[in-house]
Amino acid sequence: MRFLFLIALLLSMAFSDDGNYNGSKPTKKGVAPATNALYLKECGSCHFAYQAGLLPANAWEKMMKNLENHFDTDASLAPDDFISISNYLKDNSAEKNMDYKRSSRIVNSLRGRAIPDSISLTPYMIEKHRDIKPHLITQKEVKGIFNCIACHTTADKGIYSDNDLRIPNFGRWQD
Amino acid sequence: MRLILLSLTFLSLSFANVIDDYLTALSVDAKKETPSFSGFDAKRGEVIFTSEHIGKKGKAISCVSCHGTNFTQSHQNFFTGKTIDPLSPKANPTRLSEAKTIDKWLKRNFNDVYNREGTALEKGDVLTYIISKDK
Numbered sequence: 001m002r003f004l005f006l007i008a009l010l011l012s013m014a015f016s017d018d019g020n021y022n023g024s025k026p027t028k029k030g031v032a033p034a035t036n037a038l039y040l041k042e043c044g045s046c047h048f049a050y051q052a053g054l055l056p057a058n059a060w061e062k063m064m065k066n067l068e069n070h071f072d073t074d075a076s077l078a079p080d081d082f083i084s085i086s087n088y089l090k091d092n093s094a095e096k097n098m099d100y101k102r103s104s105r106i107v108n109s110l111r112g113r114a115i116p117d118s119i120s121l122t123p124y125m126i127e128k129h130r131d132i133k134p135h136l137i138t139q140k141e142v143k144g145i146f147n148c149i150a151c152h153t154t155a156d157k158g159i160y161s162d163n164d165l166r167i168p169n170f171g172r173w174q175d
Numbered sequence: 176m177r178l179i180l181l182s183l184t185f186l187s188l189s190f191a192n193v194i195d196d197y198l199t200a201l202s203v204d205a206k207k208e209t210p211s212f213s214g215f216d217a218k219r220g221e222v223i224f225t226s227e228h229i230g231k232k233g234k235a236i237s238c239v240s241c242h243g244t245n246f247t248q249s250h251q252n253f254f255t256g257k258t259i260d261p262l263s264p265k266a267n268p269t270r271l272s273e274a275k276t277i278d279k280w281l282k283r284n285f286n287d288v289y290n291r292e293g294t295a296l297e298k299g300d301v302l303t304y305i306i307s308k309d310k
Binding site: 046075144146 | 279
């Protein structure tokens with residue numbers, strides 16, 4: 001019995017993603033889904049409504065300070081909506097969701113680094129997408145790395161697993 | 176049933192009032208900008224809507240790039256591919272139904288396409304053009 005337990009332990013260690021995180025191990029898959037109706041409406045009208053747990057609070061704050069030039073688009077908000085959405089992002093940011101695997105990985109990849117300008121510029125995201133051929137990312141069905149849902153079919157539920165990955169004109173992804 | 180119809184009628188009436196009130200307020204500002212102002216014009220609005228300009232992203236775009244020319248149909252954001260619901264209030268009853276939302280998009284979209292905010296005259300002309308397509 002004890003032997004079986006040891007094997008199970010060893011197997012789980014062998015198959016765990018990678019060991020480069022600090023602190024306690026996350027217990028939940030993906031990121032916490034975005035549920036705030038105002039956030040989904042205001043931010044989701046132009047692009048995929050990225051979960052707040054994909055960036056730490058300081059990065060959201062940096063982004064919200066510059067909404068008039070939001071990736072060279074004017075995304076400015078009415079003052080009341082600006083406050084509500086800023087608070088939502090701050091209260092649900094990655095470092096407050098360390099029990100979620102992706103939030104934890106993103107936060108840990110940023111240790112000792114500058115505040116990132118976007119989710120796709122976090123070291124974890126760069127690393128995770130580095131083997132994907134650029135033309136698959138820039139193709140018209142995807143447009144850019146910002147368009148999570150174009151390939152991650154369950155991204156709106158906060159799940160970014162390889163199993164749910166379908167790259168247009170390529171198909172499933174094998175790591 | 177009658178109640179539903181009645182409330183729908185009220186709803187559409189109040190929406191019509193939002194855009195009418197919005198245009199009235201804009202016409203006051205337009206008169207301040209240009210004393211010779213004599214009303215908004217759908218034809219001028221069409222030119223504003225369809226002409227291409229180097230926008231905020233440094234690329235030649237027009238309002239059509241994201242909204243298309245058939246306002247009863249949805250279209251895609253030129254840059255992100257995200258679906259944009261129809262511009263026509265007839266096809267999309269929530270469109271132009273809230274002053275705050277109209278403010279937000281006119282400011283953003285003039286900046287995105289023209290790289291500057293629109294004047295009251297331009298905003299009024301382009302709104303007049305959009306609603307004229309429903310008539």
